[in-house]
Amino acid sequence: MTQSFYPPQRTLMGPGPSDVSPRVLGALARPTIGHLDPLFVKLMDEIKELLQFAMRTQNELTLPVSAPGSAGMEACFVNLICPGDTVIVCQNGVFGGRMKENVERCGGNAVMVEDDWGSPVSVDKVREAFARHPQASILAFVHAETSTGVRSDAAALCALATEHGALSIVDAVTSLGGIEVSVDDWGADAVYSGTQKCLSCIPGISPVTFSPRAVERIENRAHKVQSWFLDMQLVMGYWGGSAKRAYHHTAPVNDLYALHESLVMLQEEGLEAAWARHLRNHRALVAGLEAMGLSMAVAPEYRLPQLNSVCIPEGVDDAAVRTALLQDFDLEIGAGLGALAGKTWRIGLMGYASSERNVLRCLNALEAVLEKQGAGIRTGAALDAVRDSLAA
Ligand SMILES: *Cc1c(COP(=O)(O)O)cnc(C)c1O
Secondary structure (H helix, E strand, C coil): CCCCCCCCCCEEECCCCCCCCHHHHHHHHHCCCCCCCCHHHHHHHHHHHHHHHHHCCCCCCCCCCCCCCCHHHHHHHHHHHHCCCEEEEEEEHHHHHHHHHHHHHHHEEEEEEECCCCCCCHHHHHHHHHHHHEEEEEEEEEEEEECCCCCCHHHHHHHHHHHCCEEEEEECCEEEECCCCCCHHHHHCCEEEECCCCCCCCCCCCEEECCCHHHHHHHCCCCCCCCCCCEEEEEEEHHHHCCCCCCCCCHHHHHHHHHHHHHHHHHHCCCHHHHHHHHHHHHHHHHHHCCCCCCEEEHHHHCCEEEEEEEEECCCCCHHHHHHHHHHHHHEEEECCHHCCCCEEEECCCCCHCCHHHHHHHHHHHHHHHCCCCCCCCCCCCHHHHHHHHCC
């Protein structure tokens, strides 16, 4: 007979999913109610308001797509692109490549603006791309590139799109909850995120928001959206403000309890306090890693506090280290991706996982494993460096 599945208690310090708060796990186990139950409808309204708070927007069309971040990405592209549209896509890591794929599947022409993996999107290159392609109707970029740990200047990029009469699509999957995401101040038009990175929630839901300009473009589309499930005109009938909600799909009821709880936690902590916590723990981790003699892969001014790319020391067996961390310490960190595969580790400090306890746990485990590997690191210095950093 197949037995029930009981996962071990891991510490998730990779690129996501990250540790889920026990409060959120508790919310998941509450009794399921009908998705058109008046109490559930009230919960949906609260989630919408909480998402507006978290994303710093007044956008009416703000809701959680019932699927992971990739579906939120797709929702933005399929609703805003019509065949033949020119879309400027910035790529400085894995996720920009997925944006290109989305544009092409919508029948759009992707104009690529490429930057090195580990560097931010160049605002100047985007300006040049608009000059060469004045017909471009959309600019798409990743705010927090999880594959490299780099932050790009979302405010400047959104402003550039607006200046050229284009809409902006922003990937804020890894940024939301960890660093500032100010949709209205930026003038961003379509922003999607995910629940499993800095929101301390389970994977599988994707908050999205669309500006009034974006909604207008959706309402005036000449082509039907190619996806039935993600067609915002239909989803709006379910999540929209009208008194009568039409059945579209069955919302993942318990998952939304979880999202609600995680957003209530974010509200209790405060957005600025959450960003400050991510920054403080990031600085402590970097201080510890550098005290061990390891170096960071990204320049300090572009580093994401929630995703730390560390250079793998010469001669160290990447996979063996990650396996030892998982098997001996129940600790998950991420491998490098694409151009950085085998060259970096990605250490996440996301949401509930961004804690002093996890910083210390990770440094202790890494020190033990690297020493055993004969990596030539400095031992015994990391904890003092962490203490100094946290006291500063
Ligand atoms: C994780 C991630 C996604 C995809 O989210 P899923 O929930 O895995 O579908 C998209 N963009 C970025 C930047 C991410 O980090």
